[in-house]
Amino acid sequence: MTFLSLPLAWWGQLALFFAILLIAMKPLGLYMARVFSGERTFLTPLMQPLENAIYKLGGIDPKEEMGWSAYAKSFLIFSFAEGLFLFLALLEQGSPSIDPHLALNLTISFLTGTDWQAVAPEISITPMTQMTSLAVHNFLAAATSLALAIALTRSLARSDAQTIGNLWVDITRGVLYILLPLCFLFSLFLVSQGVVQTFGETVSVTALEPENAEHLVTGPVASQVAIKQIGTNGGGYYNANAAHPFENPTPLSHFTQLLAMLLLPIALLYAFGVMIHDKRQSFAILASTLLLLLPLAFLIAAAEQSGNPLLNVMGVDQTLGNLEGKELRTGTTGASLWTTMTTATATGSVDSALNAFLPTATGVALVLMQLGEVLFGGVGSGLYSMLVYVLLTVFLAGLMIGRTPEYLGKTVGVFDMKMISLVILLPALTTLLGTALSVTTAAGQAGMTGSQAQGLTQALYAFSSASNNNGSALNGLNAASPFYTLLLSLCMIAGRLGIGVAVLALAGSLAPKKATPVTKRFLDTTTPLFIVMLSLCLLMATLPYLPSLTLSATYEHFHLMAGN
């Protein structure tokens, strides 16, 4: 594997990709900061009447701010209410019907922004429910996650403050000013590329076999694809997700959907810098992210490009890389980049069959999720999880220079470390315990397909995906049994609600602290040294996964190398 072994197309795509993102980051980030600071934007004349109507309807005073516990309480109440609506909608959609445990799993999955789909949506869910329930909750899940990140940002930006914002206002503004306009534009673009958007009937066509008519399900697809990528939700209209030509028909739709996944996370990072009045911090985090993401992206691409060693032995031409399970219109390069970004962000949409990836690539995808979805990560969740790691790094670095650790002038105390530890530990615990449970129980083993090693990897992938709210799956695992639907639901709840409350508690502890003035701070968190240290801390946090990774991806890799 050398740098040259990757085709120019991959390098070109990567360079163009980040060039566009880095250009978009500043204006969008500035705009987002204005939105969440309650300032006037160019959309205010259009959206304000709607916004005010929502506040009036909900009896919300937008001027009234909340302390962390009120914010967290509202967050939980909102999530529960959302869940209840979604659950009932899924149960009551009539035919086709979904088992209650599956409906619960879907509910929690969409509520947490995971968008893990244990059913084929185009078969099991009506277009109406897809649009009115799943798509709507994609907006709300993304906006909620965004709100949590903004609340944490405020707690760092403010000094001596008791409140961290108003959840209802943050969600409303996030949807009206950020998600809706972006998705509206992106949907139109996707429609131009041929993504379906219709209230029309299922189209029946006769293909090569005249006796078997094919029924092509259509519906409001483009609008749902837009929010699934922009909101880093990942739940497809079709089971085949972005591999389906109705969702992702052209290379351009592919590339723009890739961009859409990272657009808000990267812009939010900039907005963070604006809100704390120190943009260098954003760039430091960005640098640390790229320091890890680029090598991992390279690793996936290089592994896939080198092709399947078993086929190489057989003399199969693999100059196009490991094409198994990939759409030819995306190719190995496109699919590698997509898989990197969909697992780096918490999106989890897929454009290829992940189980056909080589073990190295699967292993990297696993690591990307197990990092806690911090490399850009989900909209909002990526930032707040990353900030938790920044605080951890600050803690260690602060001790090492003999200072009470502080970030942006706020000391990191005992309670903060409690919450930080919880946020870092929780996904690891649910992933490992869930995986162990599925390999030891008959119910768990029943869902696995293929060899033991493949089954283990499938389970590990499923629990890593659910615990970190990613939502992508290694095809092969039959996750529709109550065992998986319920266990994975628990993981998803821990991953979003558990961590969300911990993050808000952290914000509640940071906000009242007095910020040390800039001139009196000792640790510079923007130096190359700190950036490298942050990356290393992130990597170290994946160590508990190492035994399971060794027995899954690494094990499969050696088997493949040995010619099995």
Added chain:
Amino acid sequence: MRLPPFDPSLFLRSFKRLDPRHQIKNPVMFAVYCGAVLITLDGLAQILGPRHESLAWGTALALTLWLTVYASALAEQYAEDQDQAQALALKKAHGDDIAKKMYHANNRHAFIALSASHLKKGDPILIEAGDTIPADGDIIEGIASIDESAITGESAPVIRESGGDNRAVICGTRLLSDWIVVRVTSFRGETPLDKRLAMMKKARRQKTPNELALSLFLIATTLGLLVACATLRPLSSFLIEQAAPSLPISLSMLVSLFVCLAPTTIGGLMPAIGLAGSSRLLRAGVIATSGHAVETAGDITLLLLDKTGTITLGNRQAVAFYAAEGIAPIKLVKASVLASLADKTPEGQSIIVLAQTRYGVEPAPPSATMLFIPFSADTRVSGVTLDGRTILKGADDAIKERIVREGGRVPASLDTQVETIARQGGTPLMVAENAQVLGVIHLKDVVKKGIKERLATLRIMGVRSLMITGDNPLTAAAIAAEAGVDDFIAQAIPETKLRFITEKQKEGEVVAMVGDGANDAPALAGADIGIAMDNGSQEAKEAANMVDMDSSPSKLVDIVQVGRQLLMTRGSLATFSIAGDIGKFLILLPAVLISAHPSLSPLNFMNFSSPHYTILSALLFNALIIVALIPVAMRGVAYRPVGAGKLLRRNLLVYGLGGIAAPFIGIKLIDMAIALIVKGLAHV
């Protein structure tokens, strides 16, 4: 710093720390402790019941695990020993005040000298010139001038006498002249030093915030690793190929893996690090009565120094002679020396020293012809009568009065000089021979030695210094420049100090206050760190959270350094511990897994001989590294006053990279040694 020698009984005494009730206070080590118990029980069960592992392996494993726990106990016991030795040494050096307890209040020639801690309320005690007053009391006989600068911060002596409102004397002040008989009014009992040491011990039992935060993080890490190890067995068992079934991973392997990975280096040394920090402070002569304060010390950004007694010696010293009109300067100098020969106060001595160094006038040995006139509170002058000359020195008004009475005259130019000296904050001391005034001596507060250098060091450490004084701005500026403080506040009253501290704290400064007077007490209590001088007032010492036994304000350098080292040592060893897990995982995972999953054998890239030896080597490495790092824990990670960035880079290189490299080298070496020994044994 050299490590102190240790008492061999240490090895034996460390065993008592293996009590589970003690171990549970340190969660990381308690997890290892449980592992050791588990393996021991597992081994016993295998001796009694069916055996699936060799006895030698079980024994070696159990012993190594216990060694790990013991290494931590040893480190803690060693640190505790050092701490106690340090406290003893401190007590010896700053022993009790001696009190002269009188048998009868009316016979001042019959007394017994005893430790001040034995005084009881109502005891009559004799105090003579030069004595430190050993207890609070009321004067029942005599009149004396007392230096109360240690308490009030006021350098001019005060007059106390029996009967009046001024009869109370305060413990810790010093008698300058005459003698008094005092009736003790408050029971002294346990010495303040004893009390403070006991407070320090008590304070240490509570974990400090940073220590607590780090412990939490370590517990979380341990928990994560515990689950990672515990889930390894079901995952591995599930994978074991039906075609070539092998035994599942044994309990002993799993426990060993967990113990190796757990952050035992920092966990094992954590208690020792804290103890060593406070004993380093003790060595510097500082008693901290709050553990929190020691940690906060590292964060200080602003140091407030009271002038009198802190920056300056508190006792005034002669700095210049000004002869009156028509008097040869040398005449004034010689006369001043004669008048000071019997004056044992620092002021008097300083006159002789100044004459010696500036004018080369050697003091004549006292002879029988000299009749000394001691200083008394009544006359406020002292001097000598010699060959019919009466040379007197004293306060300007007292001398003037005498001269005028004897028909002499003080020239106006000298009056101007007196005024100038007074305006500069100095004290003029007038010298006269018979009815003729010779001139004045300028007495001035003198800055303590070495303070300028220490303040410069503090500046490099990021701590600014600020002097607070009641003096006028002119005097304050002069002393500030001389002492090298960054800034000063003049004409401050006690309330200003506290208000100033609160203001600075609002601006985000972490303020340390060094003071000694009773009027400093509120400021000492309000500052983030209050450091009182041991020769200071009782109130100051009680308000402060640190007491400097040597009464040197430059101690702050040591205090800041110990505070920072404490955090640095914990942070660096935690980093070392956790960074080591990379190597340990890469070495141990293959060792644990390969026999069950031979296809993973390419992972054994370091070519370890056998899984059992590898694991034993790793465990031994774990235990030995604790012992090897005891010196680091005791001394603390080296602190240099360089920038934070440099410090971080250095510690990351040494303890981060070092932590990654150490297991690879250490475990491989021990593995090779074990292989050699086993080979040797096989030959025998």
